[in-house]
Structures are given as C-alpha cells and as structure tokens.
Amino acid sequence: MNTPVYFALGTMQAPNGQLVDMTADFLAKGYWSHDHDGKVDVEKRVRSIPVGAMVALKSSFVSGKKGHKVGMLRIKGLGTVTHNPGDGMRVEVQWQPDVKPFELPVGYRHTISRVNSSENVQAIFHGKPLPVKNQQTTVTPDKPQTEEIVHPLNQILYGPPGTGKTHATMAWTIALLEGREFAEVVDAYDDKRQELLALVDDYRQRGQVEFVTFHQSFSYEDFVEGIKPEPASNGQLNYAVADGVFKRLAREARKIWQAQQDGKADSAPLVAEDTFDESYAAYLDSLSQQLQKGQRPRLNTRQGHPADVLKVDADGTLILEHVNSAQMKHRIGREWIRGIYAKYDQPDDIQQVYRELRLLGGPNVSLQWAIFKGLKDFEAARRPATPNAEAAEIAPLSKLAGEAPRYVLIVDEINRGNVANIFGELITLLEEDKRVGGENELTLTLPYSKTGFKVPPNLYLLGTMNTADRSVEALDTALRRRFGFVEMLPQPELLDPLGEPTDAQHLDLSKLLRVINERLEYLLDRDHQLGHAWLLEVTDLDDLRRVFRNKVIPQLQEYFHGRWGRIGQVLGADFVEVKTSTVQLMPGFDDDLDGGEERSVYHIPLDKDWSEEAFRRIYQTT
Structure with missing residues (x-):
C-alpha cells in the first residue's frame, strides 16, 4: 500500500493582470491549475503529484500584532487527485462537497507545497486540532531513496539583494549533508524556518558546517594557513603556523572520510607522507598549547632519559634540552622525523637506535627517537577504538548509508574577497578529479607549514554573492570554471x-x-x-x-x-x-x-x- 501524500495548492492568480481568487472555478469544474507557465520548478512539482494525493485549496497570509506575527493558512477546499496529465500545469480533482473554510496557524506560502508534518496533515485534512505546542517531527522523504542524488561539490547562489539567498543556503546545506533534493528540503521546511535553522546549527555544533564571510581584508592566511603571533608564558611572542577555516574543515572531513574508507575491505590506506603531515601538525599544535600554558612537554629517550620541549618553530622544528644536562639546546627538524615515520610503523621496530637512525641522517638520534615515540603515543591516544568509530558518531545525522558523512563550508559574499589571493594554489584542488580518490588526485605543499594538503570528496563549498555588488562575469575566471552557479531571481x-x-x-x-x-x-x-x-x-x-x-x-x-x-x-x-x-x-x-x-x-x-x-x-x- 502506497503512503498517502498531501499538498497545499494556491488559489490566487492574475490572468488579466488583476489578482483573482480561482477557488470557485476550481471547485465547480473539478480541477486545479496555476498561472506560472514556463516556470520549471513549479511545473516539476505539479508533475510530481500522484493520483490519489489529497490536496487542499489555500491562501496564506500573516496575522497578529507587530512583533507577534504568525503565518496563517486559510483552507477553502479539500479533495483527491483523480488524474494528472503530466503537462505540469494542472491536475483533475474530486472535491469534497460542503467544506467550510477554516484557518490554521501554519505557513505553506508557495503556490504548491508538500505537507509532510503529521500534525499539519491531521489538522488540514482530517479536522484534528493542532497541539498547543506543535511538536513537529523530523521530516523524512515519504519514499525510500532508491538512487543517489548527485549535487555539485562547489556552487554559488547569486542574485539581487532580498531574493532569499540566505534561506536557500540553509536548505542547500541540508540537501548536501543529507543527500536530499533541494526542492524537497524547501517544501519540507516551508513553514518551519526556525526548525531548519536549528538543524543547520546542530550540524555546525557537530563540526560538519562552517561559516565564513569574505571581505576586502580577508586573506589566504585566514582561509588556509598563516603565521600568527601567540603570547608565550614569559611575556614574549611566539610565531606559529595557524590553520585557517578551510584547512581545518578539510582536515576534519578527510579524517572522517578515511575512517569510513578503513571500514571497507577494498579501501587503500593514505600514503605515509599525507598521514605524517596531518598527524605531525596536530602533534605540534598539542605541544604548542602546553607551552602556552607554561608547561614543558616531556619526552623520553630509548634509554629513559627525559628531555623537555622548549619551543615549536613556525617551520615545525622542535627545540629541546636534556633535563639532566641542560647546557645545550638541540634543534630537530620536521624532515628527520618524516624519514623515520616513513620507514618504521612503531618505535619498537627500531632495534638499534644509534645505528639505524644515523643511516637516515640528522642530529641527535636519541632525541629523534623520543620525538617519534611521542608522536606515536599522541596518535594512539586520539585514534578511535574501531576504524570507523569517528564516522559512526556523525553518521546518524548524515542519513547516507555506506557513504562518509559530508561537510559544508558556507562562504557568504564570496565576490567581495580577492578570490585568487584567498584560495591561492588550492583552487585547483577543488575540482572533482583532483580530490582525494579522484582520477587525477593531487597533493600540494602548503607554503608555511611545508605539509602536503589534499581536498577530500566529502567536502562541499557553498557560496553566495550579491549581484548588485558585482556581476558573475566579473568573478575570477579560475573560480568560475570550478563552481556551478544557481541564479536566485525575485519571485x-x-x-x-x-x-x-x-x-x-x-x-x-x-x-x-x-x-x-x-x-x-x-x-x-x-x-x-x-x-x-x-x-x-x-x-x-x-x-x-x-x-x-x-x-x-x-x-x-x-x-x-x-x-x-x-x-x-x-x-x-x-x-x-x-x-x-x-x-x-x-x-x-x-x-x-x-x-x-x-x-x-x-x-x-x-x-x-x-x-x-x-x-x-x-x-x-x-
């Protein structure tokens, strides 16, 4: 038995330039139609109305005093669809006789809106009163999804001011995160704007959504990475590489994507270089945070001799001293640890520290071993108990079986920043085939941290731009080639x-x-x-x-x-x-x-x- 579906249909039209209520004509002649000829999204919705669907004739308005306004719906007729010719313009309806008009405090302002809320269905079509505090349920598609919905990885919503780009951005965010059609999300939250905002905020708090606004002073250092001053415990300033919003979200998305891939038998592990860059950067962040608190991170050599970390340089070099002989400070660069990381899985795999590590080169091999041991202990402490446990924590909201949870970076006013400077060399990595797992997968070395960087396939970029400030044609050509554009016109x-x-x-x-x-x-x-x-x-x-x-x-x-x-x-x-x-x-x-x-x-x-x-x-x- 098919699940019944419900629609609210508008009645106001302007056939001769004057607004007319078509309710009487619809009821008398057993049909419903609209006057948006040529409007693709409206015609698509009309074609989607199945025979047997229950429909309500409505008009919507706002009621109440200023500051306490409520969206209202006036129901003028109820019926069942008996035929849909598929032209996108009309359906034939058997209207119920003697339905007295009534009003409800719900929205549904579009010409054709799908009614998903069970409380609203009961109130509109079955005469049940709405709860005093309407406990609206989470909207799910009425039919199980049988095929994957493919959305662009990078897209920009553009149009004049006041065309609903902000609201559309929220709906697109949910469509991307949950693999749903944009139109379905819009209909589902047609009269539940606050619920939509709350859902986006829920994803944001879980780390799957980030917001950023471009402006004239916004730079590559804000977006990707840059060297930033940090106060030290001694009152001086330290300079360290700080990650920008794009790098942080890309790293988190890639970590979750890799955790999900590790749960598949045919998944290929990340190459050691990429794992090292991300892991070592996180390790250095941890050491820097301890130093900022006035603590000296302590490591131990293979022989058990303690050594303290004194400083983390911007290029990833560690400055250490032996606790028992503090006359000399030692500098150990990132590249020496990278070489050990590429050759050995664990510190215990190194049987003869001096002999084996001397072959790899670099100063003070006992401290190299101590840093490698500290890095591996750090990795073990933050590794999930099972390969895809971290992905499982987010998966309940993703609603995408068998796929890694998605991440969305929302860039507001993307045309107000210098896009070429903000994205820099990373603009190439946004292309689908250049991302992790793509046919032409690329890794770029970042200029400040000297680490490799890739963009995962589960990270989506969603931008907005006001065309009154700048037209699409004036955008950077490289950006235009890599983004899809969705025009938002006045309605x-x-x-x-x-x-x-x-x-x-x-x-x-x-x-x-x-x-x-x-x-x-x-x-x-x-x-x-x-x-x-x-x-x-x-x-x-x-x-x-x-x-x-x-x-x-x-x-x-x-x-x-x-x-x-x-x-x-x-x-x-x-x-x-x-x-x-x-x-x-x-x-x-x-x-x-x-x-x-x-x-x-x-x-x-x-x-x-x-x-x-x-x-x-x-x-x-x-």
Missing part, C-alpha cells in the same frame, strides 16, 4: 496581497514588485532588481511604508548613485518630489554655473505617510 508570485481584491485598500504586492523590477531591468540590468524577501512579512500599510523607507529607497539610492530622477522614474512623483530652485552663487569660481539659473532639485519625503493610492500608482500606469 513576486510568493507575495500575498494586502486586503481582498474587492477591498478599497487592496494592494497587489506581487504586481508592485514586478513593475518596479521591470523598470529597474530597463534602466539598469537584471542584476539590479529588488528581491521578494523584503515584502514577505508585510501585513499592513505601516509595514509597507517601513520597508520602503528602510530598504527599498536606500537600495535604489545605491543603485542610481544619487540620480534622483531615475528613482522618480521607478517610483513616481509620490516618492520623489521635484521643485525648481534658483540660488545666487558666489561669482568667479565656475564659468559653467554662475547662479541665478533655474535647476531641478529632488527630494524624497521619507517622513511622509504614503497612502494606498500612492503605492497603487506605482503599478497602475497608463
């Missing part, structure tokens, strides 16, 4: 009107935004439009005035760089006042303008209480 159809169409105070917010954007695209380009997100929570005239004062008009001022006449061409005379001014100027300083001439002076009355008619005049042009 006026998501906006609910203020008041019913028959009300004198009715305002068609959808048409208002659409007309403004048509003018902006004509005067500027498609990158300089206004997004729908600013108007989503508008419930009355005061809200609309506030959005225009605080967001719309300041954004237009930025777009047109003080060309007030252009703003007037977009909004009209109610929002940009023009008066003629004559001013007497001091003579002798400008031959082109001596004063006395009439000039147009523009003024935007931000303190004016614009009326409904003023806003309607924006889109009711002759």
Whole structure:
C-alpha cells in the first residue's frame, strides 16, 4: 500500500493582470491549475503529484500584532487527485462537497507545497486540532531513496539583494549533508524556518558546517594557513603556523572520510607522507598549547632519559634540552622525523637506535627517537577504538548509508574577497578529479607549514554573492570554471496581497514588485532588481511604508548613485518630489554655473505617510 501524500495548492492568480481568487472555478469544474507557465520548478512539482494525493485549496497570509506575527493558512477546499496529465500545469480533482473554510496557524506560502508534518496533515485534512505546542517531527522523504542524488561539490547562489539567498543556503546545506533534493528540503521546511535553522546549527555544533564571510581584508592566511603571533608564558611572542577555516574543515572531513574508507575491505590506506603531515601538525599544535600554558612537554629517550620541549618553530622544528644536562639546546627538524615515520610503523621496530637512525641522517638520534615515540603515543591516544568509530558518531545525522558523512563550508559574499589571493594554489584542488580518490588526485605543499594538503570528496563549498555588488562575469575566471552557479531571481508570485481584491485598500504586492523590477531591468540590468524577501512579512500599510523607507529607497539610492530622477522614474512623483530652485552663487569660481539659473532639485519625503493610492500608482500606469 502506497503512503498517502498531501499538498497545499494556491488559489490566487492574475490572468488579466488583476489578482483573482480561482477557488470557485476550481471547485465547480473539478480541477486545479496555476498561472506560472514556463516556470520549471513549479511545473516539476505539479508533475510530481500522484493520483490519489489529497490536496487542499489555500491562501496564506500573516496575522497578529507587530512583533507577534504568525503565518496563517486559510483552507477553502479539500479533495483527491483523480488524474494528472503530466503537462505540469494542472491536475483533475474530486472535491469534497460542503467544506467550510477554516484557518490554521501554519505557513505553506508557495503556490504548491508538500505537507509532510503529521500534525499539519491531521489538522488540514482530517479536522484534528493542532497541539498547543506543535511538536513537529523530523521530516523524512515519504519514499525510500532508491538512487543517489548527485549535487555539485562547489556552487554559488547569486542574485539581487532580498531574493532569499540566505534561506536557500540553509536548505542547500541540508540537501548536501543529507543527500536530499533541494526542492524537497524547501517544501519540507516551508513553514518551519526556525526548525531548519536549528538543524543547520546542530550540524555546525557537530563540526560538519562552517561559516565564513569574505571581505576586502580577508586573506589566504585566514582561509588556509598563516603565521600568527601567540603570547608565550614569559611575556614574549611566539610565531606559529595557524590553520585557517578551510584547512581545518578539510582536515576534519578527510579524517572522517578515511575512517569510513578503513571500514571497507577494498579501501587503500593514505600514503605515509599525507598521514605524517596531518598527524605531525596536530602533534605540534598539542605541544604548542602546553607551552602556552607554561608547561614543558616531556619526552623520553630509548634509554629513559627525559628531555623537555622548549619551543615549536613556525617551520615545525622542535627545540629541546636534556633535563639532566641542560647546557645545550638541540634543534630537530620536521624532515628527520618524516624519514623515520616513513620507514618504521612503531618505535619498537627500531632495534638499534644509534645505528639505524644515523643511516637516515640528522642530529641527535636519541632525541629523534623520543620525538617519534611521542608522536606515536599522541596518535594512539586520539585514534578511535574501531576504524570507523569517528564516522559512526556523525553518521546518524548524515542519513547516507555506506557513504562518509559530508561537510559544508558556507562562504557568504564570496565576490567581495580577492578570490585568487584567498584560495591561492588550492583552487585547483577543488575540482572533482583532483580530490582525494579522484582520477587525477593531487597533493600540494602548503607554503608555511611545508605539509602536503589534499581536498577530500566529502567536502562541499557553498557560496553566495550579491549581484548588485558585482556581476558573475566579473568573478575570477579560475573560480568560475570550478563552481556551478544557481541564479536566485525575485519571485513576486510568493507575495500575498494586502486586503481582498474587492477591498478599497487592496494592494497587489506581487504586481508592485514586478513593475518596479521591470523598470529597474530597463534602466539598469537584471542584476539590479529588488528581491521578494523584503515584502514577505508585510501585513499592513505601516509595514509597507517601513520597508520602503528602510530598504527599498536606500537600495535604489545605491543603485542610481544619487540620480534622483531615475528613482522618480521607478517610483513616481509620490516618492520623489521635484521643485525648481534658483540660488545666487558666489561669482568667479565656475564659468559653467554662475547662479541665478533655474535647476531641478529632488527630494524624497521619507517622513511622509504614503497612502494606498500612492503605492497603487506605482503599478497602475497608463
């Protein structure tokens, strides 16, 4: 028996440019349709509605006082789908007779929304009351996933301000982490924005999500690695290599990926060089932390003689002294330990320390052995009890059987930084075939730590960019080749009107935004439009005035760089006042303008209480 599915379907359309409630026509003729012809994502959702699905006719709005607003749903009809022709435009429905309209405090603002919450299903389709404190359950796909959903490893969401890039980023993050379709996540959390944010934060606290914002001062040293000053216990400054956010997350993702691979019989172990670089860097971090606390890490030679670590240099060199003969300090470089690590699995494998290690070269072989022993003890202390135990700790949230848990690095405002400098040589490693396990797997040596670095296949990069600041075409060419791009355009159809169409105070917010954007695209380009997100929570005239004062008009001022006449061409005379001014100027300083001439002076009355008619005049042009 198939699991029943449920959908909430919008009823407001604008066939002749005027918003019309189609409920009566749908109920009388036994069908439902939409007016978003050519909109691929809407048509795809319509085609996905199966015969037998239960559907509800709805309109959504926001209710309540300022600061206590609640998304509401008005249910106008209930029925069962009897036929889906597959054209993406309509379905035939057997509507239940005599369904009295009712309202519920839930959202579902999209034209077509899937209803997954069991509480909402019971309330909308079966007349059960919603719990006082709606205990919403974790949403899972109604059908078991039979084939893998492949997402790009690197992608950027781009579009004008206010187009919902932040919310889409959260939905994409969950889609990437859990291997789900983006549209399915959007529908699942359509009216549960806070639950979506909480889920992303849950992943962040578990270390699978990191956020970073690029800006003009952000550098390679912040993103990958750099030498940073650290206060020492003696009041002086030490300089050590500090990992950036990308290197830290890549290392963690690779460690979990390798732990998962180690649980497979056919998995190949990492080469010794790569294991050494990562392990030794972590070991040096541990030693540095002890030194910062005023402690001297103590090692022991094969003969049991103690030696203290005094300092960790930026290049990974350790400075030590023998406790019993502290007259001389010894410097042991990273490369000498690398040679031992490559040849021996454990310290006990070295039968004759002096003889065998002298063949490898380097100073003070007894201290080399002590460092190697300390490194191996450090590895043993942090190694999980079973090969894939660390992956198992995260796996319950990943929901991807047989695959290593995924990691997501979110880069906000990626176009505001100098991408070529921030990524440096690592831009090449982002390509799928250059990552660990890829056909052309690459290792690059980092400039400060001198360690090898690779990017694992379970690390995803998700960027956002505001096209009003910079267009996609202006991005670094190397970045554009390695990232996929998802355009986020304004969606006026998501906006609910203020008041019913028959009300004198009715305002068609959808048409208002659409007309403004048509003018902006004509005067500027498609990158300089206004997004729908600013108007989503508008419930009355005061809200609309506030959005225009605080967001719309300041954004237009930025777009047109003080060309007030252009703003007037977009909004009209109610929002940009023009008066003629004559001013007497001091003579002798400008031959082109001596004063006395009439000039147009523009003024935007931000303190004016614009009326409904003023806003309607924006889109009711002759």
